[in-house]
Amino acid sequence: GQIRWIQSRDSYHRCDRYAPGYENKIKNSRPGHKVLRFVDDYNRSLKRRVCEFEIFSLNSSSWKVVDVNPDWHIHHYYRGLSLKGNTYWFAKEKLALQERIFLLCFDFTTERFGPRLRLPFRGRYGDTVTLSSVGEEQLAVLFQKSS
Numbered sequence: 001g002q003i004r005w006i007q008s009r010d011s012y013h014r015c016d017r018y019a020p021g022y023e024n025k026i027k028n029s030r031p032g033h034k035v036l037r038f039v040d041d042y043n044r045s046l047k048r049r050v051c052e053f054e055i056f057s058l059n060s061s062s063w064k065v066v067d068v069n070p071d072w073h074i075h076h077y078y079r080g081l082s083l084k085g086n087t088y089w090f091a092k093e094k095l096a097l098q099e100r101i102f103l104l105c106f107d108f109t110t111e112r113f114g115p116r117l118r119l120p121f122r123g124r125y126g127d128t129v130t131l132s133s134v135g136e137e138q139l140a141v142l143f144q145k146s147s
Contacts, residue, residue, distance in 0.1 A: 006056055008037055009063055015041040015050060019080045019087035021108035033058040034108050036087065040070060055111055066111055070094070072104060081131045081139070085109070088139060090129060091116075101129065103139070119143075 023032040103117035126146030
């Protein structure tokens with residue numbers, strides 16, 4: 001129920017993406033709320049590719065760099081979904097000839113991206129793929145093939 005302003009160390013504007021989450025701790029302790037900030041895109045004003053991942057801890061009020069060298073890409077128009085403290089996105093392989101999308105999870109307890117979660121379909125440009133939660137326990141994926 002509190003509002004708090006968090007100042008990022010750097011900002012690349014349209015390329016920046018943020019995801020809320022929390023550590024899954026022992027039942028009677030307060031969860032450590034965190035924010036993942038990442039950018040993995042070409043920045044026109046800097047004329048170079050920017051790839052940075054960092055976490056802001058609300059408990060310590062500090063940023064921490066996360067060492068990630070992704071072989072996948074999360075498009076800026078893919079929105080994450082937070083479920084049970086973790087955040088999930090659709091992602092795709094960076095160098096694949098066919099665009100194979102999969103679910104990717106960021107675990108705020110380990111501060112790492114988890115394994116790829118395969119999807120039972122192959123999407124293509126124009127298809128609609130939406131991520132949602134069912135109650136507080138399950139992820140749901142809606143796939144609508146373009147005509």
